[in-house]
Amino acid sequence: MCGIHKNGAVAGDLLRAVCGALLAGAVAVGAEDGSDASPQAAPAARPAKEMDLQVDVSETEAVVDQPIIVTVTWTSRVPFKRCRRLLLDLPLLRGASLGVRAMEPGVPEARRIGLPVNGRRVIARRETIEGRGERIAFSFRIIPREPGGLPSEPVAMRCALIEGPAHEGRYPSYFDNHFFNGPESDESFERIYLSSPVPEVRVAALPSRGRTERYTGVAETVSARATVDPEDVRVGEPMLLTVEIAGTGYGPDLARIPEPVLGDTGPGFRVNPRPIREQSDGSRRSFTYVMRPVRAGLETVPALALQFFDPVAEEYKMVRTAPLTVTVRADGERRIYQPDRSGEAATVRAAEGIRGNRNGGGRHMDIYEALGALARYGWLCIPLPPLLWLVLRPAVRRRERCRRDPAYARALRAARRFRRRARSDEKAAWRTYLGERLNLAPEAVTFGNVSRELRRRGVDPTLIEAVGARFEQEDAERYAPRRMDVRRTPPRRELVGRIERATRAALLLILMLACHAGAAPGATPSPELIFDRAMELRTEEPDRARPLFEHAALVFEARGHYLNAGNSWFFAGRDGRALAAYRLAERRRPFDARIRESLAVIRARREDRFPEPESPGSGLAALWSRFSRWSPLLRGGALIAVYLLGWGVFIAARFAGRRVPRAACIAGGLVAATLLLSLLTSALQPPRGVLIRTAEARLGPGYAYDAAYESPLHEAVEFDWLGRRKRWVRARFPDGREAWLPASACLSITESVP
Structure with missing residues (x-):
């Protein structure tokens, strides 16, 4: 024991304990008159047998992000007011990957006292144990952020213990008390130390399976609640969205709500991801955000879904807030909110927002799809009109000859008239056919005249013999006795067909198959059903709805339904993908009002604003700029359509025996040149x-x-x-x-x- 006497002063520093033993440095002793005295070795500290120190932990086997409560209990059979210059070292709290926060003692002010722990000021609770002395206890909440073992070195306490009664009533605050101050000059003391083992704590890593971007960093069971104030606003006016997580002791260690959770508010609201207010107590943590409605007519703020890890069930779980009822009214004529970041208000056409999908399940083909099909299969269409003209040219020439030569025209129409008249009188129709086909008068239709005309046309002799046999059979049926056997000859219809094939060349039959059938859906589920299911879940379970929206969007894109794909990306919170899909839909359907309104909503939600590009003005420049934004498929299909229309008009005019007007030729050429020039211009511009x-x-x-x-x-x-x-x-x-x-x-x- 080292005594401090009235005629001397001692200045000493207590050193840290090594392996539980307290080492004291040299003590410099000087006289009152200021003369130096030789240094003396201070006595070694003794174990504090009259005290007890205990460390308890709530979990010895934990996972990352799971709170662990560390409680230190210090019991003494001597008054604590005799302890001076306290040094309390708890290595368990020194882990590099730990979140450490002292817990409130939860007792009245009179029972609170401050302690130095690991160089930090901690408020502890103190109490008197009847017949056993006094007790001080304090707790820390630690949150491990990495797997592994926590420091398990013993906790060590060192202090100076005053001999005899200690002074009282001179310490006005928590951290200006006997634990922080040294002994008075007239007080004698001895150095004591105390150590206690710390339970070993092992921390396991969180499983990766089931973890999503909604994970809040909380590894305990919690509940969530959301409120909004005010509930009745105009479009664009700010609202305060407060999200409260209850049942957690994380306090300020819970930094913020993940941004994907805030995206659950849907495309109708814009939420600033930075909270303007954060509040916490022992079991609750709340964040307040500024939220603005983007369009009028909204009635519900969808539920927010947060993910936490349940260490008891060893799995990730979701907790959801309840949907909130709001009223968003139009601000005069403005129904869409567009934030002004450049100081100048931008004008956006009023729109009702994202509308429904277009039903693409039928086989109906509109003008846009027809032009797209022409553009895709244009390489087939380009050679067809010239080939068709080469095939039809003999027919055109025959029609022209028919107009100049009535006998030739009557001969060409002979077969058709025979088939029509043979139903009532085949014999008369046969003779009329021969007369018209061979240009003979009705009274001159005899076998002699018919055979002469057939030989002049180079008909096969066997066919001439069959025609002669037909004449002989008719004469026999007319003049021979009834019981006489008549030789059977080929029917008249067969002979007409043989004569037709022998006297003129057959026309080639051109079959043009231009059907545009969609691909079979196969085993892929209908994207419309997926979208409808996601819309049902969007309000109550937005975390389950988002993957369904993304799945539907990918299927819609694969099928070329870009408007529906844009709607799906929009409700999934992917504005960039939605804008790309809407732009593709606009290029394919430039006059669709729904697409233009959807684009206006997306552009109003953008967080970055650039100066608006100069407008091309009005007139031809604006028309050309708008036309150049059309899809190349549409313009290519229109060019193929003009090409086919031009050939069709030319062939029809030649069949009618007329010439195509020069004005029509010039107009068609100008339209085709404009389409071709726009395609060349687009090819030279960057995408x-x-x-x-x-x-x-x-x-x-x-x-x-x-x-x-x-x-x-x-x-x-x-x-x-x-x-x-x-x-x-x-x-x-x-x-x-x-x-x-x-x-x-x-x-x-x-x-x-x-």
Whole structure:
């Protein structure tokens, strides 16, 4: 024991304990008059037999992100007010991957006291044990962020114990008490130490299966609740969305709600992902966000789905808030909210928002699909009109000769008239046919005259003999006795057919098969059914609805139904993919009002605004600019249609014996030239691209280059796709600046979305 006497002063520092033993440094002793005295070795500290120290943990086998309560209980049979300059070291709290937070003692002010623990000030609860002394206890909540074992070195306590009664009533606050202050000059003390083992805690890694982007970093059972204030607003007015997670002791260690959870509010609302207020107590944590309705007519804020890990069941679970009822009214004539980030309000045409899908299950083909089919199979259509003209040219010449030579025309019509009249009187029709076909008068239709005409036309002699036999049979039937056997000859219909084949060449039959049938759906489920199921789940279970929307969107894109694909991406919260799909739908259906309104909603939701490009004005320039945005399929199909129409008019006019007017030829040529010029112009222009996720635009193709803008660009930004270098895309933005974007964040607006 080291005593402090009235005629001397001692200055000493207590050193840390090594392996549970307390080492004291040298004590410098000086006289009152200031003269130096030789240093003396201070006595070694003794174990504190009158005290007891115990460490308890709530879990010895835990998982990452699971809270563990560490409770330290210090019991003493001597008054705690005799302890000075306390040093309490708890290595368990020094883990590098731990989130450590002291817990509230939960007792009145009179029973609270401050302690130094690991160099930190901690408020503990103290109580008197009747007949056994005093007790101090404090707790920490630790959250392991990495798997492995936690430090298990013993807890060590060191202090100076005053001999005899201690001074009282001179410590006005928690952290200005006897534990923080040293002994007075007139107090004698001895150094004591105390250590206690710490239970070993093992932390296992969280399973990767079942974990989603909605995981909140909470590994305990919680509940969630959401509120919104006010509930009745105009479009674009701010609302406060408060999300409260109850049953968690994480407190400030729960940083924020994952952004995908905030996306559950749906496309009708914009939520700033940065909370404006955070509050927490022992068992609750709440975040307040600014939310704005994008369009009028909204009535419900969908449920928010959060994911946590249940360490008891050892699986991930979902907790959902209840849907909230709101009323969003139009702000005058404005029904769509478009944030103004440039200081100038942009004008957006009023729209009702995203409308329903287009039913693509039928076999009906509209004008857009017909033009697209012509463009796809144009290489088949281009050679057909000339070939058809070569085939039909003899028929055209025969028609012209028929108009000039009535006898020739009557001969060509002979077979048709025979088939029509043979039903009532085949014998008379046979003779009329021979007269018209061989240009003979009705009274001159005898075998002699018929055979002479047939030989003049080079008919096979066997056929002439069959015709003679037919004449003989008719004469025998007319003049011979009834019982006389008459030689049978080929029927008249057969002879007419043989004569027709022998006297003129047959026309080639051209069959043009131009049917456009959709691909069989196969085993893929109907995307319409998937979309409808997702719409049913969107309000109550948005986390389950989002994968269904994405699945439906991919199937719609594979089938070329880009309007439906855009709607699916929109409700899945993927504005960039939705904008790309709507742009493709607009190029294929430039006059569809639903597509234009959907594009207006998407562009109003964009977080990044660039200066609007200069308008081409009005008149021909605006018309040409609008026409150039049509899909190449539509313009190519229109060019093929004009080409086929021109040939059809030409062939029809030749059949009618007329000439095509020169004005019609010039008009058709101008239309075809305009379509061809627009296709050539589009081929020389760079394709358009869309940003499908947040990315940093850089001045070069690599992360080592400086950023091109002060902040990252968000999804749904449109740009010109100038080229690609490995994993980077060179882009030109609406403000005229060029930068490089990661290729994984970009999507080219082509005829097929990847």
